Amino acid sequence: MxxxxxxxxxxxxxxxxxxxxxxxxxxxxxxxxxxxxxxxxxxxxxxxxxxxxxxxxxxxxxxxxxxxxxxxxxxxxxxxxxxxxxxxxxQRMIELFWPQVAEPAGFAAPTRPPISLTLETAQYYMARVVRPLLEEGYFDTIRVDRNRLYSQILDNLNKAAVIGFPYTEIAARLKAAWVGEAAQARVYDEAQECAARFREYCLAHNLLDFSLQYEVxxxxxxxxxxxxxxxxxxxxxxxxxxxxxxxxxxxxxxxxxxxxxxxxxxxxxxxxxxxxxxxxxxxxxxxxxxxxxxxxxFTASLIATPAMRALGRAMARALGHRGELTGHARPTSAATPADAPTGPRAALDYRAHRFYPEMLDWVADEIGRLVHEEGTPPAEIVVLAPYLTDALRFALATRLAARNVPVRSHRPSRALREEPATQCLLTIAALCHPAWGIQPTKYDVAHALMLAIDDLDLVRARLLAEIAYRVRDGRPTLLPFVDLEPAMQERITFLLGGRYEGLRTWVAARVEETRQPRPHRPDRPGSRRPASMPPTASLDHFFSRLFGELLSQPGYGFHRHHDAGEITANLIESVRKFRQIMPAPTAGDTFDLGREYVQMVQDGVVAAQYVRRWQRQPQDAVLLAPAYTFLMSNRPVSHQFWLDVGGMGWWERLYQPLTHPYVLSRRWAGGAWTDADEYTARQDALTALVLGLLRRCRTAIHLGLSELGESGNEQRGPLLQAVQRVLREA
Amino acid sequence: MSLPADFLFNQANLQDYVDCPRRFQLRHLLQLAWPAVAAEPADEYEAQVQDGEAFHRLVHQHVLGIIAAETPILPEAGPLADWWRAYLASPPADLPAMLLPEVTLSAPLAGYRLIAKYDLIAIEPDRRAIIVDWKTSARRPRPGWLSERMQTRVYRYLLVRAGTDLFPGLQPAQVEMIYWFANYPDQPERLPYDATQFEADGRLLTELVVEIAGRNEPIFPLTDDVTRCRFCTYRSLCGRGITAGDLDEADDQAAVPEEAAPDWTAGFDFEQIGEIVF
CATH class of the missing domain: 3.40.50.300 (P-loop containing nucleotide triphosphate hydrolases)
Structure with missing residues (x-):
């Protein structure tokens, strides 16, 4: 640049x-x-x-x-x-100076290297700490998904670390600010105990989550x-x-x-x-x-037009902004936007609709017009909402694709564990590891076969699963193709039958390997494994083999579908990091890491994150993103489309019963957090968000207005009210 | 897909291009995730890579004075302990006293940037600069093989081009590169440098970058040497094999990658989750 x-x-x-x-x-x-x-x-x-x-x-x-x-x-x-x-x-300094810092920082095994936890693996250990306490009735008064519960306890530890107070004071701070029912105080104490147990576990096992890295x-x-x-x-x-x-x-x-x-x-x-x-x-x-x-x-905006600056001033007034508003002076260079005496309306484009899908159609039409008729580069357009649900992302992406407009999103639409390719890999893994005791359903096997075998449609895949998949003595088994009735073989076709047979024999070979591990190899220079130690096939290596030797080969489902390779890579990385944090198995240990991983996937603890893009994303494309994510890219654009303007999501905070971003801050002086404090905080946050967006917009804000929101409720949120005030006064 | 303007050339991606243009295209240009096993046994290959990284970290800590020779953080047995003893007993001979570990240098080249990360640069001001690269591979390559590798060409060339912060007025003849083998500590390979080789490297690297930037075919040519495909994870995509090559079968021609595949999920990603994203 x-x-x-x-x-x-x-x-x-x-x-x-x-x-x-x-x-x-x-x-x-x-x-x-x-x-x-x-x-x-x-x-x-x-x-x-x-x-x-x-x-x-x-x-x-x-x-x-x-x-x-x-x-x-x-x-x-x-x-x-x-x-x-x-x-x-x-992270870099801990890695480098670990020998000098491990003991004073309280780690139990300073001579062994540290293990950094990812968000996913930290949640796994937090789950291990918290689950027994849940059985005892901890947190029984709050209704929140378990994974969010784990992540909020981690969040408290992180806040203590980045703000600089002892993590042992988390509950005291939260309780001092709480003005509701007394039962909540017990929940804070429980969260405190979980945080303390997690920290003790990390110190005992050289594990470093984000909070401990920061504190160390x-x-x-x-x-x-x-x-x-x-x-x-x-x-x-x-x-x-x-x-x-x-x-x-x-x-x-x-x-x-x-x-x-x-x-x-x-x-x-x-x-x-x-x-x-x-x-x-x-x-x-x-x-x-x-x-x-x-x-x-610096006071002069190099981005916003006079109308946009006027809109910023008007929106700040409408939202009750109390302080001095900066950033609305005229620029001082020829390189800045041309001035013209215009009011805030000139920077606003809006159309009221009754129903949500009508609003989405209008947004897509407008974007199509900007791109194809006005020649606006797609990268100069963003579509923003407070939260971007998967349904909304899909609805918009589909509409824009139909108008031949390239789109990119801040993330794919599904979590890793929900990806069909992941399900296919996990099903085949279960078939290859009968000792896990996991018996996939015929539905799962049919879908796995459909994805794994190129050109196999769902009808034939179901047929194959119905006839060739058996559970015998609790062990899942695939029957040879030659054992099928000739008429059935013809229905499946011999081409697809041959591919099925390739898959079946690969699976059978892996089952055999789990019974008889590979032979020992002699020691050689650089070999870590002594000859006396049998080789093990870990689940991530298993997936690598499954991908390379079978699924990515010609005739199989991942060969031409490169997205599946990316999903497999993400899954392998997730398993590998999971494996690397687990203690080394000891003699007689019956713990099976693969089975544990699959169990954790089913519980939603691991593989719950979104597939990370390894491939380069198209840059000249319309971006669909949550508003805060766009702000953190710090990139101005010409056109912003704001969706759900009447929704409360622009104003409300995420429901977090175990933590509090304002109370757990250095500025909080103690005392109760009142409704007035909450209102002021929300109003300030909305004002900052709106000004932040306007200051990153060159030409126009397009408001997607619908009387009924995505879920059919009437919408009259604070952002909509502020816009209405601006329009009345303009 | 054309080469992005911010593409960084390094010894690894240039070596990939020289070995197989298609691998360069898949791995570095399209950044196509293709997570097949690179070499078997996979667990042993992974252990070798991890031990190699641990050895590099130990030497880095030792050079900075963070750990002493008798460090308690070593395992008692195994290759890492052997390598450490070898490093202490037979380090590269005659190194200047000024040691700079883990240095990264870069310079413009034919409209792009060339970058290299050095394990160690040892400098005697106004006299000489020695590049040291720690090799933990099981085998020692045959003499002469390393001099043709992109690593040798890029490292020496770039030190002259971009090392003036470290050594003002550095001349090619003042540069030497040492490959030190942890499993063969008494057989380092020393590769001196001179102005003629510097000119030749500059020409070659420039030609390579220009050639790569000018390519626009949908599929870059595949290598003619299919033995290389045994240790390439894209072998199934190219229809050139099913199983990964055995570590024991790796030789100079079909080298196992020394670095693990790019870790595209490393670090924290702000977009990963809504609740906490520290």
Whole structure:
């Protein structure tokens, strides 16, 4: 990415002495990150070694502008600028300094390496800790899905870590703020006990979840002279962007780091703080302003038209915004949008509908018109909703595809375990491991055969499952094709029968292998396994073999369907990470990791995340995303379509009975969290969200309005009311 | 699909292209996930890769002074312990004192960027710069084979092009590359450098990048050497085999990949789940 021409404000900031610590603030869209990228290049041109520069962002997506500049062919040759989040930096430092920090941090086996937990594996261990307590009646007064319960307890631990208070105080803080029924206090105590048990388990087994990584880094590594000297000595030049989205502990660390930097640039978005539910604290970020010699404010939007800026002012008024509104000054450069005296209505496009599908049709028609008649690039259009349900995503994607408009989404529509390819792999795995005692239904086997065998339709697949699939003595079995009646063989066809036979013999060979493990191999240089130890076939390797030797071969279902390869890769990675956190089996151990994994899939604990895209996504496509996800991509567009404008989702917080993003923050002074506090918090969050979206829109906001929402309820949410006020006053 | 403007060339993807343009296309251009087994026994291959990573980390920690020679974090037996003893007993000889572990360098090349991550660069200011690469593979390649590998060409060339932060005015003749084999610590391969080779490497790498960027056929050519397909995970896609090759059968021509396949699920992903996404 080459940088656009700079404005006068940007040039003035760039011209400041290179060794000057600068605190730069301003609303989104005023060119702060562009300036920072220019200053980064200026450092490099001035001879600052790239390896001495650290760019910190609260989230990887927010670093895209920096990596684009650094990857550009025009960037000078040299070392590598480190672009990281604090969590990522913590992970690297723990790995490097583990021998020095493991014991003081309280790990039971400091001579053994640490094991990092993913969100999925952390939930697995939390489930192991919590499940026995659930049997005792813990959390019986609240109605929430078990996985959300586990994740909220982890959430509390994470909040304690990023805000910087002992995790043992979680319940006390939540109870002090609670004003409802007394029974809830017991729930907080139960959540506290679960958190404590989980932490003890992690320390006893060298497991590092996100909260422990953060705590070990902040409390043990950063104060460790060797680690601090390594970081301070290496990174003499620091850029921290979007510090308003970072955590108080990150701000503490920056405050201690800054005096040691030869140069620094801290960037703060005004009216931000969208990641508050992840511990972001914009007010805490402003502590860093006083540590910088220069304080620069950018005020002129380089993105929004005058009408868009007027709409921002009007929406802020309508939402009762109390503070000073920045970011609505006129730009100071020819590179900025042309001004024209227009009011907020000029930036709004809307059509009222009675029913939800009518609104979706209108949205798709409008997007089709923008792309095909006005020549708007699809990448310049986003469709946003507070939550993007699978049904809504499918409905929109289908409509846009019918209008020949390319679409991309922030994630695929199904969780990994719900993907048909995953179901196919798990069914065949069960057939190959009769010792698991899992007997797939004929329905499952029919669907697995249909996916596994190329050109096998559902009718024939059902027929095959009906005739050739048996459970004998509790063991699932596939019969040879030759054993079928000749008439049935003809119905299936001999071509497909041959493929079925290939699958059956592969399965039979694996069943045989589980009875008689592969022969030992002699030791050789570099071999970890001593000759006395029999080889084992782990489930992830089994899936790799199933994919490579059978399903991806010509004539089988995954050969031409490349998405299935991606799903298999995700499943393999999930199993592998699951395996790597499990203790090594001991002699006489009857625990079967494969069976445990499949059980956890059925319970929804693992493989519940969405398939991660390995392939590059089409860039010139309309993006469908939740509003906050779009904000965290920090990318302006020309057209935004807001859906469900009357819905309460724009205003309400996620139901989280075990945690609280405002009470578990450094700003919370104690005392009760009242309805008035809740109202103010929601109103402030909606205002920040709306302003954030408007500041990332160049041309028009298109409002999808329907009297009845997705589920058929009448819609009159606060965002709709604010829009109506703006329209009345305009 | 054409080459993205932000594509990074490195020794691994260039070697893939030289070995088989189709593998380069599938793996690096289309980034097609094809998770077949690379080599059998799969668990042993995985263990080798993990041990190799652990050894690299140990040496990194040792060079930085984080661990001493008598570190308690080693397993008592096994290849890692053997390699560590070999490293302490027979490290690369005559290394300069200034040791820079885990250095990444990059430079523009034919409209793209070339990048390399070095295990260790040892520098004697104004005199010489030694690149050290730790190899934990079971076999030691035959002499001469490594000099033709893209790793050798890219590492030495890029150090001269992009290493001026570390060594102002570095000349090709001041560069040497050492491959040190953990299983054969007394038989390192030392590869000196000079201006002629630097020019030749620059030409070759530029030609390769230009050639790759100019390709627009839907399917890049497949390698003629089908023995390479035994250790390529895309063998079923290309209709070139069913089972993975055996680790014992790997040789210089059909080398097993030293690095694990790209870990596309590493790290936290903000989009993964709505509840907590730290």
């Amino acid at each position: 080459s940088l656009p021409p700079l404005t006068e404000s940007q040039k003035a900031c760039l011209a400041l002495p290179l060794d000057r610590p600068i605190f730069l603030e301003g609303p989104a869209g005023t060119g702060k990150t562009t300036l920072a990228a220019a200053r980064l290049l200026r450092w490099l041109e001035a001879g600052v070694p790239a390896r001495a520069i650290l760019v910190l962002t609260p989230q990887r997506t927010l670093a895209a502008a920096y990596t684009a500049v650094l990857r550009h062919p025009t960037a000078p040759p040299g070392g590598e600028v480190t672009v990281a989040t604090l969590g990522g930096l913590a 880094f902040a409390r043990h590594l950063w104060p460790l002279p060797a680690c601090r000297q390594y970081l301070i000595g290496r990174y003499t030049h620091l850029i921290a962007d979007n510090i308003e989205e970072d955590t108080p502990v990150a701000h503490d660390l920056l405050a201690e780091w800054l005096p040691h930097c030869r140069a620094a640039l801290l960037i703060c978005d005004q009216n931000g703080g969208y990641r508050r539910f992840l511990g972001a604290d914009p007010e805490s970020a402003y502590r860093l302003r006083d540590l910088c010699r220069e304080h620069v404010i």
